[in-house]
Amino acid sequence: MKKVFYVFLSLLMCALASCQKDDDVVPEPQPEPKPIVIRYAEYETNDDYVDLGVGDFMIATKNLGAKRPEDTGDFFAWGETEPKEVYSWDTYKLQASQMYYKDGALLQPQDDAATVILGKGWRLPTSEEVSHLYDTYTTDEVCCRMRPTISNGVYGYQLIGTNGNSVFFPSTGRMQDNVLITWDNDTKMWCKDGAKSRALEVFSIDLLGVSHFWTVDRCEGLPIRPVKERGAAPDTVFLKLNVLDRNIAEAQKLLATINPGDYTVASYQALNSNHQRAIAMRSYVIEHDGLKEHLYLPVINNQNEELQDSIDYASHFLRMAIVELDPLPKPSDIKAVDLGLSVRWASANLGARTENENGYYIAWGELEPKQEHYDWQSYKLCKEVNEDDRDFSKFSKYVTDSRWGKVDGKTRLDLEDDAAHEFLGGDWRIPTPKEFQELVDKCTFENVLLNGRTVMKATGPNGNCIYFPHAGSTSVVEQIYCWTTDLSPGANKHAICYEIDSFWGKANEAWEDRYVGMTIRAVCP
Numbered sequence: 327m328k329k330v331f332y333v334f335l336s337l338l339m340c341a342l343a344s345c346q347k348d349d350d351v352v353p354e355p356q357p358e359p360k361p362i363v364i365r366y367a368e369y370e371t372n373d374d375y376v377d378l379g380v381g382d383f384m385i386a387t388k389n390l391g392a393k394r395p396e397d398t399g400d401f402f403a404w405g406e407t408e409p410k411e412v413y414s415w416d417t418y419k420l421q422a423s424q425m426y427y428k429d430g431a432l433l434q435p436q437d438d439a440a441t442v443i444l445g446k447g448w449r450l451p452t453s454e455e456v457s458h459l460y461d462t463y464t465t466d467e468v469c470c471r472m473r474p475t476i477s478n479g480v481y482g483y484q485l486i487g488t489n490g491n492s493v494f495f496p497s498t499g500r501m502q503d504n505v506l507i508t509w510d511n512d513t514k515m516w517c518k519d520g521a522k523s524r525a526l527e528v529f530s531i532d533l534l535g536v537s538h539f540w541t542v543d544r545c546e547g548l549p550i551r552p553v554k555e556r557g558a559a560p561d562t563v564f565l566k567l568n569v570l571d572r573n574i575a576e577a578q579k580l581l582a583t584i585n586p587g588d589y590t591v592a593s594y595q596a597l598n599s600n601h602q603r604a605i606a607m608r609s610y611v612i613e614h615d616g617l618k619e620h621l622y623l624p625v626i627n628n629q630n631e632e633l634q635d636s637i638d639y640a641s642h643f644l645r646m647a648i649v650e651l652d653p654l655p656k657p658s659d660i661k662a663v664d665l666g667l668s669v670r671w672a673s674a675n676l677g678a679r680t681e682n683e684n685g686y687y688i689a690w691g692e693l694e695p696k697q698e699h700y701d702w703q704s705y706k707l708c709k710e711v712n713e714d715d716r717d718f719s720k721f722s723k724y725v726t727d728s729r730w731g732k733v734d735g736k737t738r739l740d741l742e743d744d745a746a747h748e749f750l751g752g753d754w755r756i757p758t759p760k761e762f763q764e765l766v767d768k769c770t771f772e773n774v775l776l777n778g779r780t781v782m783k784a785t786g787p788n789g790n791c792i793y794f795p796h797a798g799s800t801s802v803v804e805q806i807y808c809w810t811t812d813l814s815p816g817a818n819k820h821a822i823c824y825e826i827d828s829f830w831g832k833a834n835e836a837w838e839d840r841y842v843g844m845t846i847r848a849v850c851p
């Protein structure tokens with residue numbers, strides 16, 4: 327027992343001596359840590375290419391062979407490096423070549439038109455790279471988004487990157503033999519990937535978004551939008567603000583120079599709120615410059631917590647607000663055109679600023695477009711909907727059968743319910759079925775290209791013409807539909823419209839549910 331006690335005492339004394347020795351040591355002064363400065367870089371962007379913040383590539387600002395972003399540029403068969411006059415299997419240069427390219431094989435540099443014409447570093451995009459450009463139709467995450475738009479008078483699609491950069495694609499069509507096919511108003515472009523079949527997967531943009539399209543023969547002529555690989559960023563780079571700054575400056579200029587009353591309230595408010603959000607984002611970054619810590623911005627961006635993601639988030643949605651700033655159409659934008667018929671026809675659809683814009687979609691008997699869904703519940707002249715059979719409704723006006731509501735005997739729109747008269751004033755109104763039938767019987771119809779978009783041209787007996795965009799309706803995305811003034815003689819839930827086939831140009835009388843949003847082409851004496 328004594329032996330254990332002495333061992334314990336010995337250990338205790340050693341421990342006390344060790345502690346005393348440590349207290350006597352004076353630590354050497356340590357240099358103060360240098361503040362970690364946030365260094366600012368730039369997304370690579372110039373007149374030739376744009377970094378959209380997706381993948382490892384940057385995309386050209388214009389099609390191969392184009393002088394400006396709105397130009398179509400040249401058409402190429404897949405694997406050929408020069409444009410030509412006829413695009414067919416008879417003229418296809420790789421038809422008998424050993425380099426026909428099997429499934430999954432990528433074009434070699436000597437067969438890549440972008441590489442041959444623009445030089446090393448440029449090439450066609452791969453199918454995988456195109457998948458980074460998909461519009462996911464969500465608002466709760468940052469992704470590439472597509473918006474139909476008109477740039478310098480040319481119809482096309484603005485693609486907005488995750489970082490707020492954007493690039494314009496004109497509606498181009500494609501070449502089959504020596505014929506330009508443009509009636510579907512899309513743009514299709516070659517990818518670098520080969521396939522087992524004679525048809526290839528292509529990069530497609532249309533009203534439904536960005537996608538792959540599988541049924542284009544490799545002998546056909548398509549435009550090319552080149553890409554190049556993004557350069558490696560320096561290791562010291564931490565944040566990139568140049569795209570955010572550019573969008574803030576553009577929004578600031580817009581807000582300072584435009585009249586809010588000339589734009590839809592929703593689009594102006596979106597621009598103003600996203601501009602303020604972007605300024606707050608930038609101020610937050612500058613305020614915290616020099617701090618080495620994980621910075622979060624949950625107020626501005628609930629989805630992405632990293633600071634660079636938050637910067638891009640603010641820039642992305644500010645760019646969207648700029649692109650979607652929607653000018654209100656003016657009655658003076660629409661002219662009366664004499665086609666040699668009993669009435670003069672409007673030069674453009676109601677709500678359109680140009681001849682090839684869709685304009686407003688309006689339910690029959692209503693006076694303006696709406697934000698909510700077009701259905702019986704939102705239809706202003708519907709006062710009761712049978713929940714068991716939503717096609718059976720009762721109406722407050724234009725009723726000839728008591729099963730549909732209180733009978734008033736009205737079969738033709740009153741001027742107070744005529745959207746054309748409400749918007750344009752004067753003697754403008756929606757055409758009657760008889761007037762529309764006269765247009766159909768006495769005019770010739772053909773598809774033509776107008777400012778980059780295929781439209782239906784109607785030429786009257788005197789040689790004058792008007793144009794109908796392929797606008798569809800809120801229930802059908804194809805064809806051309808326009809309301810008339812009259813209720814359908816059958817069920818009171820239907821009104822008479824005219825349908826013009828988007829491809830063949832044949833027109834005929836039809837009917838549709840009154841709640842459906844359609845375009846309106848006004849007439850006047």
